[in-house]
Amino acid sequence: MLVLITYDVNTESNAGKTRLRKVAKQCVNHGQRVQNSVFECIMDYTQCRELQDILEKIIDKEKDSLRFYFLGNNYKSKIIHIGAKKSFDMEGPLII
Amino acid sequence: MLVLITYDVNTESNAGKTRLRKVAKQCVNHGQRVQNSVFECIMDYTQCRELQDILEKIIDKEKDSLRFYFLGNNYKSKIIHIGAKKSFDMEGPLII
Numbered sequence: 558m559l560v561l562i563t564y565d566v567n568t569e570s571n572a573g574k575t576r577l578r579k580v581a582k583q584c585v586n587h588g589q590r591v592q593n594s595v596f597e598c599i600m601d602y603t604q605c606r607e608l609q610d611i612l613e614k615i616i617d618k619e620k621d622s623l624r625f626y627f628l629g630n631n632y633k634s635k636i637i638h639i640g641a642k643k644s645f646d647m648e649g650p651l652i653i
Numbered sequence: 654m655l656v657l658i659t660y661d662v663n664t665e666s667n668a669g670k671t672r673l674r675k676v677a678k679q680c681v682n683h684g685q686r687v688q689n690s691v692f693e694c695i696m697d698y699t700q701c702r703e704l705q706d707i708l709e710k711i712i713d714k715e716k717d718s719l720r721f722y723f724l725g726n727n728y729k730s731k732i733i734h735i736g737a738k739k740s741f742d743m744e745g746p747l748i749i
Contacts, residue, residue: 561657561722563659563687563688563691564688565688565689565691565737565738567737591659591718591720592659592660592661592690592718592720593661593690594688594689594690595659595661595691595720609733609735612735613735616735616736617736618735618736618737619736619737620736620737621736621737622687622688622734622735622736622737622738623734623735623736624687624688624691624732624733624734624735625732625733625734626657626722626724626731626732627730627731627732628722628724628731629731634723635722635723635724635725636720636721636722636723637705637720637721637723638718638719638720638721639705639708639709639712639714639718639719639720640712640713640714640715640716640717640718640719641661641663641714641715641716641717641718642661642718
């Protein structure tokens with residue numbers, strides 16, 4: 558299924574900048590960055606739960622915001638993209 | 654239905670900063686800002702199409718990215734939020 562992860566990390570402090578890097582790094586390991594703080598990840602519920610636990614330990618819940626949107630398996634018709642930074646089909650043929 | 658709108662606007666130029674303000678202003682008129690560049694909007698397809706046309710005219714398609722995610726009517730179980738900036742239930746009782 559497709560899980561959309563969006564986040565806002567408060568980067569006013571150096572600690573915040575570190576948290577932002579860590580959150581992005583984890584998300585990059587699990588999916589495709591489609592915008593600065595927006596990732597599309599193909600995962601099952603268990604994988605998502607694991608990533609959620611990891612990210613929860615990284616963020617500062619008083620300052621940072623983390624959102625997961627579950628778009629299911631038939632997600633291609635549920636997304637419209639306009640403009641720069643086109644995303645690629647993570648479940649499409651891998652052309653080398 | 655719930656439509657999630659996410660965007661990345663290139664603000665390296667003053668024109669970009671203006672585009673960002675305009676995009677945000679339009680989205681605020683149609684829904685709830687849940688993160689800096691993430692909005693949740695309750696709209697039907699016609700309203701969404703209208704907003705999409707407006708935003709398409711604002712952004713620079715070479716530099717900015719605009720994404721729409723359609724989460725349908727039964728969206729409450731499809732969203733997890735962790736941390737700051739709690740969102741409110743746009744279809745819940747209005748308590749004055």
